[in-house]
Amino acid sequence: MIMKSKLFVTFTRCRTSCSKLQQFRVTGASAFRAGILHMVLLLLVPAGIYAQPQIHATGVHAWGSQVDVRFHVRCGNGFTQQFTMQNMMVEDNQQDLTANATLQCNGVGGISAALVFDASGSMSGPGNAAAKEAGRIFIDSLDGVIDEATVIWFSTVVNIQQQMTTIKPLLYGAVDAIPALGGTAVWDAVYAGLIELINNGVNSTRVVIVLTDGVDAASTRTPDEIINLARRNRIPVFNVLLGDHGDDVELRQIADETYGGFYQCDDGAEVLVAYDEIYEEIRAATHDCVISYTGACPDGREHWVNLGVLQTCGGDDTTYIAYTALYDSSVAQEVHMSFGDISGSADAGTVKVPLNLDAPIGTGIFRSCFINLRYDTSYLSFRSAVIPTGSLIEGVTLNVTEFPSTSVNLETMSDKLVSGTGNLLELEFDVKSVFDTT
Structure with a gap:
């Protein structure tokens, strides 16, 4: 019995100067019922070994x-x-x-922190009090010698209340001066915190910590600009959202993509817990x-x-x-593959599945690659994988490593100049039980 595969394969291949063994992703529906056969990017990460x-x-x-x-x-x-x-x-x-x-290990360093606080009208009362208490507690933890901070508050505009300093009384005074009026320009304020760290932060551990309760309504900067600037300068952004009416999606995205952290707090007490956790993480980063x-x-x-x-x-x-990873088209290219018509039948006990190149490769070179093949082991048992006569990559050595009941690794060992589209590999499976192939 023969059926047409519906699997569409997309993967990225790199030149050998980039890496000999390359992995790729595959997307699409399975050729067999309920995903019996599919290929995925294998991300096997060994669990931490228990030790001191x-x-x-x-x-x-x-x-x-x-x-x-x-x-x-x-x-x-x-x-x-x-x-x-x-x-x-x-x-x-x-x-x-x-x-x-x-x-590279440079010993234990200090902290350079940009403390950014929402001073909009919605923070009036408990929110403003929580901001001041959290700020003072964080400053308490600084050593007053090499640790330094800047205090920035924002409403419709951004105000650098205190530039970068190690002098704690100046920082306390700046926090105590945070008002609560006006609109919300949170993105501009986060960006200003990054600029202050880039220009004036002297320690290797540099962070931005933001407390807000609202939705941005006045910024000219965007979350993408914040992420790009933070990542270029290796500065994590920690965002603390008070309540549930803020830009939680964007705040979380900024935190995730800069390797900071996102905290959503219901009240001032939870804000204090968040600031304590942030400090502990930052202090650990000084090592x-x-x-x-x-x-x-x-x-x-x-x-x-x-x-x-x-x-x-x-x-x-x-x-x-x-x-x-950043995408560099000079060393990476998109290659599209799919499973072809299946030959054999479940009744016969074996099936063969071709893997085909669906679109010509721009450079004409099929680079050496690493493939992880997974399949539904309740229906199938891997039998073999070969580069058949007439394949586009005929003559290339194929290494096959089987992990029983889990997956198969396939590695093509050299580059091959190819033209057009056609067959690459042929996979063969034993069928454990009859399934619907219509």
């Missing part, structure tokens, strides 16, 4: 094939930087890039190291970094963090 050290990734900065990952390591109740690159491992979308990585590596594919896709510390504090630990 605890590694925590705090942010990623990526441009081209260069990636910087910030992280810190706890050892018992404290932090440690007593490790070298020999104690580290890093994988980007399962590709081991440890050999290309470098490690950050940076691991840098090259070789990540600038494919415009989501990447997962698996980061590990080994033989430190008497043990090992791993963590992971995601980022979206």
Whole structure:
């Protein structure tokens, strides 16, 4: 029995100068009933191994094939930087890039914080009181020596009440002077906080902390501009929303994409808890190291970094963090594939499924790639994968690694000049039970 596959495949392929092993995403409906056969981008991230050290990734900065990952390591109740690159491992979308990585730890630094407060009319009363109390408590935690902050409040306009300083009485006075009148220009204020940090923040740990209760109605800046500026300068933005009437979607997006945090609070007491949690996270970040590596594919896709510390504090630990790579068309290209007509039948016990190239490749070169194939193991059992005679990539070596009852990894080992469209691979499966192929 033969049926037409409805699976549409889209993936990104990189040149060999970018990476030899490349993973790709596949979207679309399954060729078999209820998704019996499908291919996906495999994001296997080993769980953290229980041990004395605890590694925590705090942010990623990526441009081209260069990636910087910030992280810190706890050892018992404290932090440690007593490790070298020999104690580290890093994988980007399962590709081991440890050999290309470098490690930088600069010791313990201070905090540079932009404290941004909503001073619109809707904050009058309990909201304004919560802002002042949260600000004073945060300032209490600063060391008054190298830690520094700026106090910015906003209504319809943005006011830098106190420029960056380590002098705590000046900061207390600025917080106590926050008014409550006018409209809401939250995006302009966040952007101003970033500019103040970029121009005047001297510490390596720089953050913006925002408290607001409303919807932006007066800004000329946009959330995208905030995200771009923050990411270029590696500054996380922490957004605290008081109540449920604010720009929660945009505030959360800014926090997520800058590796900050988003907190939605019902009252002033929850605001104080949020500020305490933010401070603890920021203080931990002053112990950050940076691991840098090259070789990540600038494919415009989501990447997962698996980061590990080994033989430190008497043990090992791993963590992971995601980022979206920039797209560079000079080293990445879109390739469209789909499953073709299935030959064989469930009654016969085996079926063969071709994987075809649906559209010509712009460069004409089918680059070496890594494919993860998943299928419904209640219906199918993997039998083989081959590059058949007449395939567009005939002559290329195909490595096949099977993970019983889970998936199959397929790796083409070299580039091939191809013309037009046609068949790439042939997959064969044993059928465990009869299913509807109509």
